[in-house]
Amino acid sequence: MTTRNMTIPVAPGDGIGPEITDATVRILKAADPTLEFVYTTVGMKAYENGIAAGVGEDTWQAIRDHGVLLKGPITTPQGGGYKSVNVTLRKTLGLYANMRPCISYHPYVKSIHPGMDLVIIRENEEDTYAGIEHRQSDEVYQCLKLITRPGCERIIRYAFEYARSHNRKKITCMSKDNIMKITDGLFHDVFDEIRQEYPDIESNHMIIDIGAARIASRPYDFDVVVTTNLYGDIVSDIAAEVSGSIGLAGSLNLGAGAAMFEAVHGSAPDIAGRDIANPSGLLMSAIMMLVHIGKADVANTIQNAWLRTIEDGYHTRDMFTSELSKDLLGTQGFADHVVERLGRQPLNLKHTDFQNNELSQLPEYKPSVENRAKKHCVGVDLFLNWEGESRDPEALAALLQEAATGTSFALKMITNRGVKVYPDGNPETLKTDHWRCRFPAQIDDDISLEIPRLMEKVNQMGLDIVKTENLYTFDGEAGYSKAQGEG
Numbered sequence: 505m506t507t508r509n510m511t512i513p514v515a516p517g518d519g520i521g522p523e524i525t526d527a528t529v530r531i532l533k534a535a536d537p538t539l540e541f542v543y544t545t546v547g548m549k550a551y552e553n554g555i556a557a558g559v560g561e562d563t564w565q566a567i568r569d570h571g572v573l574l575k576g577p578i579t580t581p582q583g584g585g586y587k588s589v590n591v592t593l594r595k596t597l598g599l600y601a602n603m604r605p606c607i608s609y610h611p612y613v614k615s616i617h618p619g620m621d622l623v624i625i626r627e628n629e630e631d632t633y634a635g636i637e638h639r640q641s642d643e644v645y646q647c648l649k650l651i652t653r654p655g656c657e658r659i660i661r662y663a664f665e666y667a668r669s670h671n672r673k674k675i676t677c678m679s680k681d682n683i684m685k686i687t688d689g690l691f692h693d694v695f696d697e698i699r700q701e702y703p704d705i706e707s708n709h710m711i712i713d714i715g716a717a718r719i720a721s722r723p724y725d726f727d728v729v730v731t732t733n734l735y736g737d738i739v740s741d742i743a744a745e746v747s748g749s750i751g752l753a754g755s756l757n758l759g760a761g762a763a764m765f766e767a768v769h770g771s772a773p774d775i776a777g778r779d780i781a782n783p784s785g786l787l788m789s790a791i792m793m794l795v796h797i798g799k800a801d802v803a804n805t806i807q808n809a810w811l812r813t814i815e816d817g818y819h820t821r822d823m824f825t826s827e828l829s830k831d832l833l834g835t836q837g838f839a840d841h842v843v844e845r846l847g848r849q850p851l852n853l854k855h856t857d858f859q860n861n862e863l864s865q866l867p868e869y870k871p872s873v874e875n876r877a878k879k880h881c882v883g884v885d886l887f888l889n890w891e892g893e894s895r896d897p898e899a900l901a902a903l904l905q906e907a908a909t910g911t912s913f914a915l916k917m918i919t920n921r922g923v924k925v926y927p928d929g930n931p932e933t934l935k936t937d938h939w940r941c942r943f944p945a946q947i948d949d950d951i952s953l954e955i956p957r958l959m960e961k962v963n964q965m966g967l968d969i970v971k972t973e974n975l976y977t978f979d980g981e982a983g984y985s986k987a988q989g990e991g
């Protein structure tokens with residue numbers, strides 16, 4: 505169980521982080537002067553101090569001591585540069601459940617969806633966010649998408665338990681299993697297995713593209729959405745933005761030993777240092793944190809004051825409209841108005857009467873598949889970087905057939921970017937310098953130990969193997985995808 509005391513580690517982060525953290529901490533201190541805060545280093549400050557991971561030892565120690573972190577947004581270099589600190593924190597601490605409520609505050613904050621109230625639950629550790637990427641040739645780069653059964657089971661069960669304990673009626677799973685039949689297919693399959701245990705909750709599945717479109721156009725169709733890491737990141741920004749402003753949404757990152765609270769938005773460098781950012785996203789996260797550490801009374805007081813501020817028309821720039829707002833406030837001015845209203849109730853907006861620890865429950869993990877499948881190696885895909893003979897697949901096939909002679913393998917097909925180019929390729933298909941060459945075994949024995957021999961012979965042909973993937977069956981079922989164009 506998470507260690508609880510009333511000292512809260514705070515990492516202000518980058519960009520607008522320090523301003524919104526300052527505003528949020530002032531509100532928290534005013535609501536409960538007994539709260540103590542310890543400031544720690546993450547992001548740019550950590551990099552400047554030579555900490556390549558972007559998380560100072562003081563931050564790790566504070567989380568170990570207190571079990572929580574209130575974190576401002578962090579600038580992550582795009583393209584090259586440092587790895588994402590957010591991902592490092594979430595994964596190192598095992599914060600697999602990311603919960604992001606997206607609510608509209610109509611008629612006080614303009615929203616195209618008055619009455620919107622949905623929760624996005626996002627798997628927080630896996631998927632392409634494992635960040636395992638490689639350049640394999642001049643032309644081709646890859647990112648591994650890792651989806652695991654324990655990862656799917658934990659987040660989907662969390663979503664159902666969250667829905668049940670928070671009186672939510674419906675869960676929608678979103679995936680792209682029409683294309684990624686194995687990885688996203690697993691997420692959907694596990695959802696279908698676990699939903700059987702929750703007949704009291706309506707459940708359905710949507711392909712992520714139409715799902716995202718419907719969140720933008722008809723968010724009332726949804727109550728709780730559960731999805732994988734990347735899709736969850738995208739749809740929660742969409743949901744937060746259409747609710748009124750990306751600046752309004754907070755989030756909880758929960759694991760068995762720690763919890764981290766941060767706004768959905770990023771470090772907004774375009775408005776940093778100008779006292780115009782909305783601190784509400786971080787404040788909503790801080791409210792969730794107070795509930796988590798057993799200070800639900802303080803959380804409710806702050807939430808009521810915040811709602812009243814919104815109702816009274818005191819808005820930051822992102823919420824401001826001349827017809828609905830009374831005054832345009834900066835970050836700190838907005839915080840002052842929330843502080844002034846501590847102890848007051850909203851007149852119309854619905855508030856949540858938080859109960860201590862109601863956000864801290866993680867279901868016990870019990871694997872739904874106890875028996876291991878019988879795994880059998882039935883071949884290998886060799887990925888080659890090859891530019892010879894005008895990139896003619898027939899020429900490559902001839903070399904590979906010769907290489908496979910005398911081994912337990914035979915060349916079955918070659919694909920380029922997943923599209924079959926041999927045999928019977930289409931001349932229009934773009935051919936890059938990266939070829940996936942499939943060699944099924946010609947004998948029934950487990951041939952994994954013979955793969956190096958095949959590779960050696962392929963190498964002897966002067967061919968450059970940049971990666972291999974063994975082909976396995978699991979209880980006789982293929983554990984690999986077919987090629988585009990393969991029968």
Ligand code: NAI
Nearest residue numbers: 577578579580590750751769770771772774775781782822
């Ligand atoms: P962003 O969320 O920082 O900004 C997108 C747009 O929303 C900007 O126009 C910004 O001004 C506005 N905005 C964001 N928060 C606001 C607030 N509180 N009040 C008013 N307006 C607000 O996304 P962007 O620009 O794509 O990313 C900037 C940096 O933030 C990047 O380095 C990115 O990696 C990082 N980032 C960090 C996150 C985190 O720490 N959890 C999450 C998302 C992005």
